[in-house]
Amino acid sequence: ACSSHPRFVLQVPPSRTGLKPQETQLLTSGGGIMSNKGWWAPPEGEDSVSEKLLRKTRESPLVPVGLGGCLVVAAYRIYRLKARGSTKMSIHLIHTRVAAQACAVGAIMLGAVYTMYRDYCKRAAQDAGEK
Numbered sequence: 001a002c003s004s005h006p007r008f009v010l011q012v013p014p015s016r017t018g019l020k021p022q023e024t025q026l027l028t029s030g031g032g033i034m035s036n037k038g039w040w041a042p043p044e045g046e047d048s049v050s051e052k053l054l055r056k057t058r059e060s061p062l063v064p065v066g067l068g069g070c071l072v073v074a075a076y077r078i079y080r081l082k083a084r085g086s087t088k089m090s091i092h093l094i095h096t097r098v099a100a101q102a103c104a105v106g107a108i109m110l111g112a113v114y115t116m117y118r119d120y121c122k123r124a125a126q127d128a129g130e131k
Helices: 021-028 049-059 062-083 089-130
Strands: none
Touching: 049 062, 062 089
16 A cells, blocks of 8 residues: 555444444454455455356356457457548447447357257266166
8 A cells, every 4th residue: 555645444333333343343453354455355265256257167168258259349349440430439339339249148149058958968868878
């Protein structure tokens, strides 16, 4: 943190926060939500942001693909902004939004088709194993 800015601490009585006195001390002593180090640390027992992202990516791998597609479309359309010719800015932005949404919806559809195919293959393998 910058030393030229004073640090303000808002002190609210525990009766107004609904917290027990030991919980209030935990929050203000740096063991909770915000620490005195100046960055956010997840509470104990919770995953960090990168671990949570990796876990979510393993659970549904096409979400990052859709997000990446949206970012690529947006970057390309921003790059092509100067070469839009006589097209109005609002029309250019609408086309950018539609293309980015198409990437997201396409990823969702691919995920749905993959899930249906996977479930169908599992069901077909179970039916063949029962016979």
